[in-house]
Amino acid sequence: MTHEEIIESIKEQYTRDLRKQLVKSLLEHEKNKDQAAIRSGYQIMNQIFSYVLNKLGWTIADSADKWDSSPLDIMSAVFPKLETTQWFAQQQLQVKRGIELKMAEEAK
Numbered sequence: 670m671t672h673e674e675i676i677e678s679i680k681e682q683y684t685r686d687l688r689k690q691l692v693k694s695l696l697e698h699e700k701n702k703d704q705a706a707i708r709s710g711y712q713i714m715n716q717i718f719s720y721v722l723n724k725l726g727w728t729i730a731d732s733a734d735k736w737d738s739s740p741l742d743i744m745s746a747v748f749p750k751l752e753t754t755q756w757f758a759q760q761q762l763q764v765k766r767g768i769e770l771k772m773a774e775e776a777k
Contacts, residue, residue, distance in 0.1 A: 670724045672743055678724075679717065679747045688748050695754045714756050718744060738764075 670678070683691075691713065698706040721727075721740045741760060745752050 672725075672739065672746075675721055675724045675743055676746050679720070679743075683717075683747075692748050692751050692754065695756060696750075699755045711756055714744075714748075714751075717747075718760065 680688075691710065694706070695710045695714070698710055718740065721743050725739055725743075727740055741752075741757065741764075744757070744760075751757050
């Protein structure tokens with residue numbers, strides 16, 4: 670699937686208001702440190718993110734030699750202000766760590 674097709678697919682599944690509300694809720698729960706609600710919101714985001722990764726055929730091994738932020742770019746396009754959440758920052762950090770580990774393995 671192309672990026673546009675993935676974006677449209679997610680938009681068809683989740684209304685604009687629902688997507689905005691999900692990000693708003695995440696931000697609110699992160700601010701209030703409501704762990705149960707954060708876990709619930711993260712679980713939803715992780716499921717959608719897994720769908721994006723699957724449809725792109727994206728793996729850390731394939732993307733280790735160059736930075737490919739396509740999955741997070743798609744998530745940002747679908748969910749307004751998602752990049753301001755801790756969830757988004759954690760995804761960036763996980764990808765960075767994965768790339769560093771892969772690069773270290775290849776250097777051996």
